[in-house]
Amino acid sequence: MRTNPYNMANEAINKIREALKFSPDNIPLKLHLGEMLLDEKEYQEAINEFNEVLTKDPANEEAKLLLAEAFLLQGNYSATIVIAEEEQFKNNPDALLLLAKAHLRDKSLSEAIEVYKRVLKLDPHYADAELDSQLRSQGTYNDSDQFDEDEFDEDATFRIVENPGIDFNDVGGMEKVKREIDLKIIQPLKNPEIYKAYGKKIGGGILLYGPPGCGKTHLARATAGQIKAKFINIGINDVLDMWIGNSEKNLHEVFEYARKNKPCVLFFDEIDALGASRSDMKQSSGRHLINQFLSELDGVDGDNDGILVLGATNAPWHLDSAFRRPGRFDRIIFVAPPDDESRETILQLQMKDKPKTDIDYTLLAKKTPDYSGADLNAVIDIAIESKLEEAIKTGVPQPLTTKDILGAVKLHRPSTRDWFNSAKNYALYANDSGLYDDILTYLNIKK
Ligand SMILES: Nc1ncnc2c1ncn2[C@@H]1O[C@H](COP(=O)(O)OP(=O)(O)O)[C@@H](O)[C@H]1O
Ligand SMILES: [Mg+2]
Known part of the structure; x- marks a missing residue:
C-alpha cells in the first residue's frame, strides 16, 4: 500500500x-x-x-x-x-x-x-x-x-x-500491420502509376481495431511520419459534441481541410461513435451523418487523392457494415496486444531518456504478458514515482533498476483481458464472413 x-x-x-x-x-x-x-x-x-x-x-x-x-x-x-x-x-x-x-x-x-x-x-x-x-x-x-x-x-x-514527430521506428513490433499499411496505402501514394498499370484502384482506408492502449493511435501517427505527411487527428466524439446539430457540415469541412493539406493521414478515432445511438442525437440525424461520412469517403464532393484515411475503434461490431464496402474501410486490421518481442522494444523506447542502470528488458517482457503499450507506460510511471518519493526522502536521486520495474509490474494489472472477454462473443457469434477470425486465432480458439 x-x-x-x-x-x-x-x-x-x-x-x-x-x-x-x-x-x-x-x-x-x-x-x-x-x-x-x-x-x-x-x-x-x-x-x-x-x-x-x-x-x-x-x-x-x-x-x-x-x-x-x-x-x-x-x-x-x-x-x-x-x-x-x-x-x-x-x-x-x-x-x-x-x-x-x-x-x-x-x-x-x-x-x-x-x-x-x-x-x-x-x-x-x-x-x-x-x-x-x-x-x-x-x-x-x-x-x-x-x-x-x-x-x-x-x-x-x-x-x-500535427507534424507527427514519430515514424515506424518508434513503433515496437506490429510488423504485419506495418507491412499492410505500406502495401495498401503508402505505396499507392508513392507509385500511383504502378498500381494503375495493374488496374488496381487506389483509395479506400484501413480500419484498425483491438483492445485499448495497444498502439492504434500511435501507429496512425507513425504512418504519417513515415511518409512525412501531416497528421490530422479527428476524434469522432469531438466532432459530434462540439457542434451538435452541425455535424454533417463539420465532417465535410474536415475532409475539405484534409484536401487542402495533402499529403496527409486523416485519422478518425473512436469511429464506432458514428454508428452508436446517442441520446443527444436524433436517430435520423445519425443516419444523415453516416451518409455524409460515406459520401466523403467515396470522394463524391471532392478528390481524395493524397489523403490516407485511417480509422480506429475498440468496438468494430458497432460500425455499420456500409463502412466496409470497397473503396471505404475495405481493410480491417486487428491490432493485437504486443507480443514478448514487441513489449521488449516498447519498454526500450519508453525508457530511452530515463536515468537507469542496465535493464533486463527480456525479463521484463516475459513478466508482462497481456500488458498493452499503455499498461507498460503506466508501469514505468509507477516505478518512477516511487523512485521520486525515495529521492525526496534521501535527497539523492537514484537510477531506475530492473527490480524497481518488476515491483511496479505487481502494482498494475494488465488491461487487455476484459476487452477479449467481450470481443470473444462477437467473434464467436457475430463473425460475418470471418471478419473477426484474428481474435479467435489470438485466443487459440478453433471455429
Ligand atoms: N507498438 C508500440 N510501440 C511503442 N509504443 C507503443 C506501442 N503500442 C502502444 N504504445 C504506447 O502506448 C500508448 C497507448 O497507445 P495508443 O496508440 O494510444 O493505443 P490505442 O489507440 O490502441 O488505444 C502510446 O502512446 C505509446 O506510448
Ligand atoms: Mg487511441
Whole structure:
C-alpha cells in the first residue's frame, strides 16, 4: 500500500522548508517549493514564495510566470494579465497561454481568441483543451461574429493538425500491420502509376481495431511520419459534441481541410461513435451523418487523392457494415496486444531518456504478458514515482533498476483481458464472413 499522497506532499513541503532555513537564497529550491504549494492548491502561500524570489531576483522569468499562474488559479485574472502582458513576454507562448486563459475566464472572449491565435502561431504544439473547447463552443453558439464558421480552416481545426514527430521506428513490433499499411496505402501514394498499370484502384482506408492502449493511435501517427505527411487527428466524439446539430457540415469541412493539406493521414478515432445511438442525437440525424461520412469517403464532393484515411475503434461490431464496402474501410486490421518481442522494444523506447542502470528488458517482457503499450507506460510511471518519493526522502536521486520495474509490474494489472472477454462473443457469434477470425486465432480458439 502507498501512503496518502496528501500527507506525503505535506511532508515533502516541510522538508523543503527545513532545507530553506539553511540556505534561504536557494532560488531554484524556493521555486520548487512554490510549485509544490501550487499543486496543493495553497495559492497564497505559493504567491508569497514567488514574490520573495522576485524581491531577490527581480528579473527572474520563471518566477514571474509561476506567479502569473498562481494568480490565475487563485482567480485574480487582472494580476495574471498585468504580468503576462509585460514586454519581455511578447513572444513567449507560455506567458501568452496564461494571458489567453485569464481573458477567457474573465469573459473577454475576443481578447482570448486573439491571444490564443498568437500562441498557436508561435508554436502550433501549444493547443490547449480548455481554450479549444471554450472558444469553439462559444464561437458557434453565442459569438458568431468572433468565430465565423467560414473561418473554420484557420481557426477551428488548427488544433487537429500535427507534424507527427514519430515514424515506424518508434513503433515496437506490429510488423504485419506495418507491412499492410505500406502495401495498401503508402505505396499507392508513392507509385500511383504502378498500381494503375495493374488496374488496381487506389483509395479506400484501413480500419484498425483491438483492445485499448495497444498502439492504434500511435501507429496512425507513425504512418504519417513515415511518409512525412501531416497528421490530422479527428476524434469522432469531438466532432459530434462540439457542434451538435452541425455535424454533417463539420465532417465535410474536415475532409475539405484534409484536401487542402495533402499529403496527409486523416485519422478518425473512436469511429464506432458514428454508428452508436446517442441520446443527444436524433436517430435520423445519425443516419444523415453516416451518409455524409460515406459520401466523403467515396470522394463524391471532392478528390481524395493524397489523403490516407485511417480509422480506429475498440468496438468494430458497432460500425455499420456500409463502412466496409470497397473503396471505404475495405481493410480491417486487428491490432493485437504486443507480443514478448514487441513489449521488449516498447519498454526500450519508453525508457530511452530515463536515468537507469542496465535493464533486463527480456525479463521484463516475459513478466508482462497481456500488458498493452499503455499498461507498460503506466508501469514505468509507477516505478518512477516511487523512485521520486525515495529521492525526496534521501535527497539523492537514484537510477531506475530492473527490480524497481518488476515491483511496479505487481502494482498494475494488465488491461487487455476484459476487452477479449467481450470481443470473444462477437467473434464467436457475430463473425460475418470471418471478419473477426484474428481474435479467435489470438485466443487459440478453433471455429
Ligand atoms: N507498438 C508500440 N510501440 C511503442 N509504443 C507503443 C506501442 N503500442 C502502444 N504504445 C504506447 O502506448 C500508448 C497507448 O497507445 P495508443 O496508440 O494510444 O493505443 P490505442 O489507440 O490502441 O488505444 C502510446 O502512446 C505509446 O506510448
Ligand atoms: Mg487511441
